Amino acid sequence: MPPAIPTEDVDEVEEAPHPRLLVGVLAFCGCVVAVMQTLVVPLLPHVPALTGSTPAAASWLVTVTLLTGAVCTPVLGRVGDMYGKRRVLVAALGVLVLGSVLCAISSHIGVLIAGRALQGAAIAVVPLGISIMRDELPPARVLSSVALMSSTLGIGAAIGLPVAAMVVEHYDWHTMFWASAALGVLDVLLVLRVVPESPLRTRGRFDALGAVGLSGALVCLLLATTQGGEWGWGSGRIVGLFVAAVVIGLVWGYYELRVSSPMVDLRISARPAVLFTNIAALLVGFAFYANSLATAQMVQEPKSTGYGLGASIVVGGLCLLPGGLSMVALSPVSARISAKHGPKVTLALASAVLVAGYVVRFYTSHSLWLIILGATVVSSGTALAYSALPSLVMRGVPVSETAAANGLNTLMRSVGQAFCSAVVAAVLANLTFRAGGHTAPTLHAYLVVFLIAGGAALAALAVTLCLPGRSAAPAAGNVGERGPKVLAQEGA
Numbered sequence: 001m002p003p004a005i006p007t008e009d010v011d012e013v014e015e016a017p018h019p020r021l022l023v024g025v026l027a028f029c030g031c032v033v034a035v036m037q038t039l040v041v042p043l044l045p046h047v048p049a050l051t052g053s054t055p056a057a058a059s060w061l062v063t064v065t066l067l068t069g070a071v072c073t074p075v076l077g078r079v080g081d082m083y084g085k086r087r088v089l090v091a092a093l094g095v096l097v098l099g100s101v102l103c104a105i106s107s108h109i110g111v112l113i114a115g116r117a118l119q120g121a122a123i124a125v126v127p128l129g130i131s132i133m134r135d136e137l138p139p140a141r142v143l144s145s146v147a148l149m150s151s152t153l154g155i156g157a158a159i160g161l162p163v164a165a166m167v168v169e170h171y172d173w174h175t176m177f178w179a180s181a182a183l184g185v186l187d188v189l190l191v192l193r194v195v196p197e198s199p200l201r202t203r204g205r206f207d208a209l210g211a212v213g214l215s216g217a218l219v220c221l222l223l224a225t226t227q228g229g230e231w232g233w234g235s236g237r238i239v240g241l242f243v244a245a246v247v248i249g250l251v252w253g254y255y256e257l258r259v260s261s262p263m264v265d266l267r268i269s270a271r272p273a274v275l276f277t278n279i280a281a282l283l284v285g286f287a288f289y290a291n292s293l294a295t296a297q298m299v300q301e302p303k304s305t306g307y308g309l310g311a312s313i314v315v316g317g318l319c320l321l322p323g324g325l326s327m328v329a330l331s332p333v334s335a336r337i338s339a340k341h342g343p344k345v346t347l348a349l350a351s352a353v354l355v356a357g358y359v360v361r362f363y364t365s366h367s368l369w370l371i372i373l374g375a376t377v378v379s380s381g382t383a384l385a386y387s388a389l390p391s392l393v394m395r396g397v398p399v400s401e402t403a404a405a406n407g408l409n410t411l412m413r414s415v416g417q418a419f420c421s422a423v424v425a426a427v428l429a430n431l432t433f434r435a436g437g438h439t440a441p442t443l444h445a446y447l448v449v450f451l452i453a454g455g456a457a458l459a460a461l462a463v464t465l466c467l468p469g470r471s472a473a474p475a476a477g478n479v480g481e482r483g484p485k486v487l488a489q490e491g492a
Contacts, residue, residue, distance in 0.1 A: 019137050023145045025190045026129040027152055029093065032183045033126065034156020035163070036096060036119045037065060038292075039180065042165040042313050043173055050173065053109035056230055060113050063226045065120030070222055070414050071215040076124035077407025078263055080131065082206060085403055086197040089128045093188045096122035100181035104174050115177070122184075126153055127410050130390050131403035135198040144335035146394070147387030151331040153413070154382050157292060158324025162317030169314055200399065204261030211263050213252030218411075220245035225418045229425045264408060265401065273396035274405065276467045277389060278412045280347060283460035284385045285416025286423075287354050290453035291361075291378040293424045295319050298446055299371060305435040307443040309368055319372050323379025330380055334387030343395070344467045346388035351461035353381030358454030362447055381457070386413075392467065416456075424449050 099118025301308025364370035
C-alpha cells in the first residue's frame with residue numbers, strides 16, 4: 001500500500017488549533033451523528049398513524065439508516081484518506097442536514113425513509129474524526145481523544161433516546177428533525193472554523209468497483225438480517241439475499257486481492273491484530289445493542305405481565321441516560337488504562353465488565369433502580385471497549401489507512417447491532433403469553449436476551465485474549481512519536 005504523503009494542493013501545514021477545541025468539536029459532531037441513529041426509535045409505534053403507512057414501512061426508518069451507514073462508513077473513510085478527511089467530514093455532515101430537513105418538511109413515509117437514508121450516511125463522521133485526531137494531535141493526546149471520539153457512538157445513542165421520547169410526548173414530532181438540522185449546520189460551521197485539513201493523503205485511484213462490490217454484499221447481508229423476521233427466515237427472498245451476500249463477498253474479496261489500490265486492504269485486515277479487533281467489535285456491538293433494545297421496552301411492559309413496570313416512553317429512555325453519562329466519564333479512564341497496560345488489556349477488562357453487567361441484568365428484573373444499575377454497568381463496559389477498539393486498529397494499520405480501517409471497525413459494530421436487533425426481535429416475538437388482554441414477551445424472553453448478550457460479551461473476551469500482545473510492533477507506515485504533521489513537513 002503506498003505511503004501517506006503531503007499532497008500538492010496543500011501548500012503548507014496549517015497551524016493546529018488548541019487540542020481541546022479540536023477534540024471538543026469532533027466529539028460534538030460524533031454525538032450529533034449518533035443521536036440521529038436512535039432519533040426515531042420512540043416515534044416508531046406512532047409512525048403508521050402519523051403517516052398513513054404500515055408498521056412494516058415504518059420499520060424502514062431504522063433499517064435504511066443501518067444500510068446506508070454500513071455502506072458509507074468504509075467508503076467515505078477510504079475517500080477521506082485519499083482526498084481529504086475534513087472535506088469528506090463536511091460533506092457527510094451536509095448530507096445529515098439535508099436528510100434532517102427532508103424529514104422535517106414532510107409526513108410522507110417515502111420522503112421520511114429517504115431522509116433517514118441520508119442521515120445514516122453521516123455515521124462515517126466518527127472514523128473520519130478519529131483519523132483527523134491521529135493526524136493533528138500531539139502523540140500524548142491521541143489515545144484519550146480517540147477514546148472519547150469512539151465512545152460518542154454510545155453516548156449519543158444513550159442521550160438521544162430520552163430526548164427524542166420527550167419531544168415525541170410533548171411537541172410536534174417534526175421538531176426533532178428541525179433541531180437535528182440546526183445541530184448539523186452548527187457542526188459544519190464549527191468544523192470549517194476549527195478543524196484543519198490534513199496534508200496526508202494516500203496515493204492511488206479510488207477503487208469504485210470495490211466500493212460497489214462491498215456495498216452490494218453489505219446490503220444483501222443486512223437486508224436479510226433486518227427483514228428476516230418480517231419476511232420469514234425460510235422465505236425465498238431471505239435465503240436468496242444471504243446467498244447473494246456470500247457470492248458477492250467472495251467475488252469482491254478475489255478482486256480486492258488483485259487490485260493495486262483496493263477499497264479494503266484484505267491483507268492488512270487479515271492480520272491477527274486487525275482481524276480479531278474487528279471480530280471483537282462485532283461482538284461488543286451485539287452486546288451493547290441488546291441492552292439498549294431490551295431496557296426501554298422491558299420497563300414499559302404493563303404491570304399485568306408480572307414483571308413490567310408500566311413506565312412511560314420518557315422513563316424508558318431515561319433509564320439509559322446514566323449509562324450515557326458513564327460513557328463520558330469512562331473514556332479518559334479507558335485511555336489511561338490503554339496507555340499504561342495497552343488497549344488489549346482495556347478491551348479484555350471491558351468484555352469482562354459487559355459479562356458482569358448481564359449477570360446483574362439477569363438477576364435484577366423487577367426493580368427500576370436495579371434495572372438502571374445493570375444497564376449502566378453494561379454501558380460502562382461498552383465505554384471501555386469502544387474507547388479501546390480504535391487504538392487497537394491504529395496499532396495494526398499504516399497511518400495512510402486510519403480512516404478506512406476505523407470505518408471498517410465501525411461497520412463491524414453496526415453489523416453486530418443488526419444481528420442483535422434480529423435476534424432480540426425473534427426471541428421477544430416467540431416467547432410470549434397473554435397478559436391483561438394483550439400478548440407480551442415473557443420474563444423468560446428477556447432473560448434469554450440477557451444470556452445471549454452475555455455470551456456475546458464472553459466471546460468478545462475470548463477473541464481479545466487471542467490478540468497479539470502489547471509488544472507487537474506497529475504496522476509499517478505508522479508515524480511514531482513525531483506525529484503525522486511533522487512527517488508531512490519533512491516531506492515523508
